[in-house]
Amino acid sequence: MKPLLRTLAALPAALLTALPVFLAGAASMPSHAQAVTEIGGEKLVTLTRAVTNKTKPEFTSITLAPGRGMELIQITANFPGKGSVNVLASPNLSEAKQMLDVKDNAFGDLGYRLGAAFLVPYPNRIRGKLSADGKTLTTAWQGHTITLPANNIGKNPAAERHAMHGLILKAKTEDVRVKNVPGGQQVTGVIHAGDFGGHWFSKTDLDFTITLTADAVDASIVARNVGQHAEPIAIGWHPYFNLPSGDRTQVRIQIPGSELAQVDNYDNVFPTGKLLPVSGQYDLRATGGVSLAKNFYDDNWSKLDWKNGAVTIKVIDPAAHYGVKIQGLSPEIKTIQMYAPPAMQFVAIEDQFNFADPFGKEWGKMDTGMVTLQPGQSTKWNVRLRVFVP
Numbered sequence: 001m002k003p004l005l006r007t008l009a010a011l012p013a014a015l016l017t018a019l020p021v022f023l024a025g026a027a028s029m030p031s032h033a034q035a036v037t038e039i040g041g042e043k044l045v046t047l048t049r050a051v052t053n054k055t056k057p058e059f060t061s062i063t064l065a066p067g068r069g070m071e072l073i074q075i076t077a078n079f080p081g082k083g084s085v086n087v088l089a090s091p092n093l094s095e096a097k098q099m100l101d102v103k104d105n106a107f108g109d110l111g112y113r114l115g116a117a118f119l120v121p122y123p124n125r126i127r128g129k130l131s132a133d134g135k136t137l138t139t140a141w142q143g144h145t146i147t148l149p150a151n152n153i154g155k156n157p158a159a160e161r162h163a164m165h166g167l168i169l170k171a172k173t174e175d176v177r178v179k180n181v182p183g184g185q186q187v188t189g190v191i192h193a194g195d196f197g198g199h200w201f202s203k204t205d206l207d208f209t210i211t212l213t214a215d216a217v218d219a220s221i222v223a224r225n226v227g228q229h230a231e232p233i234a235i236g237w238h239p240y241f242n243l244p245s246g247d248r249t250q251v252r253i254q255i256p257g258s259e260l261a262q263v264d265n266y267d268n269v270f271p272t273g274k275l276l277p278v279s280g281q282y283d284l285r286a287t288g289g290v291s292l293a294k295n296f297y298d299d300n301w302s303k304l305d306w307k308n309g310a311v312t313i314k315v316i317d318p319a320a321h322y323g324v325k326i327q328g329l330s331p332e333i334k335t336i337q338m339y340a341p342p343a344m345q346f347v348a349i350e351d352q353f354n355f356a357d358p359f360g361k362e363w364g365k366m367d368t369g370m371v372t373l374q375p376g377q378s379t380k381w382n383v384r385l386r387v388f389v390p
Contacts (some may be wrong), residue, residue, distance in 0.1 A: 036093035040067020046187040047212040050077045056215040058389040066173035070208045072116040077387045078187030089240040089346035090115040107151040108169030116239030119166040123224040123236030124356040126163040139359045154267035167196040186215035220382040225373035235381035236352025243345045245319035252289030254314040257301025273362030297340040317389045323390045329382040334369040351383050
């Protein structure tokens with residue numbers, strides 16, 4: 001959702017130097033050629049499995065960073081006749097470590113500019129009244145004031161600073177355990193997020209489960225209110241999917257959503273509160289998908305069509321004989337955000353509970369997707385990836 005093209009000018013020079021990997025294109029990125037064992041002060045975890053069927057695509061590895069909110073750094077899959085393919089548009093581990101351990105800022109913003117970062121307790125943008133020093137903003141939920149880091153801004157002179165992508169980008173994961181499961185491996189861990197650094201109302205534990213098998217990468221987060229007060233929670237992620245052919249124009253996307261959230265512009269990308277019927281380049285419901293061509297997207301789809309217990313998005317790269325399905329499995333997933341800048345060889349497909357600016361007055365009394373957890377209650381986010389030959 002962060003258009004690198006339109007936010008580069010707003011980033012400090014130290015962050016700009018961390019981003020050339022995307023400009024080079026994901027196809028040239030090696031996966032496991034680096035002797036990097038730690039990011040974010042904790043050991044990386046790599047799940048692996050051997051190829052068992054050479055006639056169809058199979059997932060083969062996941063590398064993730066418990067020291068950076070369990071972010072998925074790399075995913076690989078074996079495709080017949082091609083060998084190992086990077087599923088995520090992400091740098092090699094040495095470059096990832098430079099980005100996340102050396103070049104990043106205090107908020108951890110570079111975490112959502114590679115791989116697949118998890119976003120809790122809010123994905124997307126939140127607007128509010130900016131503090132005098134410009135470092136924080138305030139908004140409200142059910143009459144309670146929320147103070148958040150104002151960690152993002154567009155590049156235009158009139159751009160408005162806002163909060164972006166949650167509060168666990170630098171969170172440490174505890175009780176990390178890896179075990180073998182039928183056909184693959186699984187890692188679990190917990191982030192004791194508490195009150196998210198003083199920004200939230202109650203205390204929250206986040207239980208992560210990431211599973212690798214031949215047919216699927218399965219990621220789930222269970223958020224539990226372990227405090228004494230009610231709290232709003234939304235969960236999402238920010239995966240950059242690789243386009244192996246390097247020809248973005250012929251890549252096809254299928255999103256089964258019939259409504260689009262209108263935004264003010266593609267710099268702020270703030271919702272106006274209007275939901276419009278999809279049309280033109282924004283109607284991506286066709287079987288087999290719709291070509292990205294040279295269109296720019298940073299948009300949010302809703303009124304999703306669920307079939308067989310899932311809302312399924314497809315990224316199809318015909319020239320590479322490559323496809324990936326992103327299956328949202330939790331009913332709480334109400335919207336899909338897609339960020340796809342024409343000059344980049346990736347597309348971000350973001351399954352999330354909520355609409356952008358979920359506390360904003362522009363929505364009136366509409367349910368914006370935030371889940372209210374009473375003490376002791378929990379909610380689950382679950383997404384599954386599958387690879388296929390179109």
